[in-house]
Amino acid sequence: MNTHGFLRVAAACPELRVADCPFNADRTLALMAQAERQGVNLLVFPECGLTGYTCHDLFHLSSLQRASEEALAKVIEKGAAVYRGVAIVGLPLAIEGQLFNCAAVVHAGKVLGIVPKTYLPNYKEFYDARYFCPADNANFSVASCAGQSVPFGTNLLFDCRTMNGFTLGVEICEDLWMPVAPSSLQAIMGATILANLSASNEVIGKASYRRQLVSSQSARCIAGYVYASCGEGESTTDIVFGGHCLVAENGVVVAESDRFRRGQQLLVTDLDLDRLLHDRIQTNTFHDANRVADLGMSKYRTLSFDLEVTAREPKLMRAVDANPFVPSDPATLDDRCRDIFQTQIAALGRRLSHVGEPPVSIGVSGGLDSTLALIVVCKTMDELGVPRDGVRALTMPGFGTTAGTKTNAHDLARALNIKMREIDIRSMCLEQMKALGHAPFGIKLDHETVDSLSEKLLHLAKDNRNDLIFENTQARVRTSLLMNAGFVIGTGDLSELALGWCTYNADHMSMYNPNVSIPKTLVKFLVEWAAKNEFDGPARATLLAIAETPISPELLPTDASGGITQSTESTVGPYELVDFFLYHFLRFGAEPDKILFLARHAKFKKEYTPDDVRHWLRVFLRRFFANQFKRSCLPDGPKVGSVSVSPRGDWRMPSDAAARVWLDAVEGGE
DSSP states (O other): OGGGTEEEEEEEEOOOOTTOHHHHHHHHHHHHHHHHHTTOSEEEOOTTTTTOGGGGGGGGSHHHHHHHHHHHHHHHHHHHHHOOSEEEEEEEEEETTEEEEEEEEEETTEEEEEEEOSOOOOSTTOOHHHHOOOGGGOOOSEEEETTEEEEBSTTEEEEETTSTTOEEEEEEGGGGGSSSOHHHHHHHTTOOEEEEEEOOBOOTTHHHHHHHHHHHHHHHTTSEEEEEEOOGGGOBTTBOBOOOOEEEETTEEEEEOOSSOSSOEEEEEEEEHHHHHHHHHHOGGGGGGGGOGGGOGGGOEEEEEOOOOSOSOOSOSSOOOSSTTSOSSHHHHHHHHHHHHHHHHHHHHHHHHHTTOOOEEEEOOSSHHHHHHHHHHHHHHHHHTOOGGGEEEEEOOOTTOOHHHHHHHHHHHHHHTOOEEEOOOHHHHHHHHHHHTOOGGGOOOSSOOHHHHHHHHHHHGGGOOOOHHHHHHHHHHHHHHHHHHSEEBOOOOHHHHHHTOSOTTTTTOOSBOTTTTOOHHHHHHHHHHHHHHTOOHHHHHHHHHHHTSOOOOOOSOOOTTSOOOOOHHHHHOOHHHHHHHHIIIIIHOOOHHHHHHHHHHSOOSSOOOHHHHHHHHHHHHHHHHHTHHHHTTOOOOOOOSSOOOOTTTTOOOOTTOOOHHHHHHHHTOO
């Protein structure tokens, strides 16, 4: 698993007895052994976990200080036999007449370094400054601890030589609450994983604020953040601790513990180092912070160590969303759809206002994409106070149009109270093919009429043969009619553009496309959401019916019963796979072998064999690289999410780039 850039981390909440250092050391070792069984690489314990955070004035007694250091020595010695990863334990350390609240970074029988707490809260229920000295008081950079001479300071980074991208920074509790947290500086200097040893008590509303802090800091630092807090064993006198542990990755909480659980718990998950490195490289301003001269960057010390990276547990310890563009939580999905729909309306409204609110033309096929674009147009007209009479909707049946989609198109127009013009394009296509001397599917057109050609095509439909001129002629005739009718609204979606599944200067072209950055898997949910939230009566019923329509360009002939013979997904792949590939490839720059690995852990609606996934990934990559020339001249359209292929925004790529490196990787992947 580690070969795919994942780091397994855990936040520990051990069973604890205040001031009972031997007991606490044993509980720490038990969790280290449990972490080893689960293949954990980095294990973070709470603040002052070897003594308890609520010792108060007991911290000043030499007996507790000595017991604390003996407990650390025990964890170092016995921990090396039960745990191969890096552990960070919290304890008070008396050094040169000063007492510091510290985090000891332990690995392979050694203390790699000691990080003291920078900010000491001394307000409300907190009295840290009564017991401890702030980190800035230390006038030394090396300390004696558990019989070892150890680097000491807040300027320590821990870099793993055997795992690319794993550089660790450590801070303690209150440090995170500050305007400029130590972890911010650590991240600027290269830390990709940030650990926080905490003793954060529970009051109403604090858990959500704590969650927001951890999430926001991981986003601000483009890092993984592991937050471990103490549990009910610390609860004493007036304060209660809930054992709130969190792991976040670049703004997303990927794991969270239950609060107020008795006993001890281990929150285990995997962090994606590849994603973090990709986003840091892509976000060039992240490294501009190095220019701030007074942050003391040159004073940071990097301490190197080696981790055994042999996979210990093959199962990925984090959820892989099979539909990354479609939130699984209904409330989140509702908010997402509302935001996108309103963004589309606002964007189209701005463009129409700018060009003088002209009549708009839109091709309506009765399929999902054109339906979404049409309802956006209608709502935009309403927002602008322009009558829907300005919508010039055309439905243009051709040789592959089915009765079902044509009926849907007319029903939708009536339900939306707009005028629909039907133009049968077959005769125009026939004349163009005759002029070109083209024989569709081998049928000579010298004396063919529309009816006779349509009849002959029925007998060829079962062969499902390709004829690009036959298909492209229909697509371009439709666009020509739309261009002559008004300001053309595009309907193509993000997934089609990634695949090049559009005819150049036909459905590829428009004067504005509100769907341009919406993936196919989300289009259906947007139509359903709009049906339930923006429309009622016949419009709602028609929209819901359209949402269940099979996806097809309807350019190849229908079968004898008038049914669809051309399935888009049988050619380009299931759209749930296409969008899965698209998300991981463009959003995170994932390599093909990693995409295959992630797909193996995702639960798709349909089951795919590894060979199926490999085949469709190969198709995706070939089509993606071959069709950049279409994406290089896209019409304007609103960016609504984190993935876009607009040449003016997120994606610039040579139109003639070779796909070999990626295709070769598919063959050698999972």
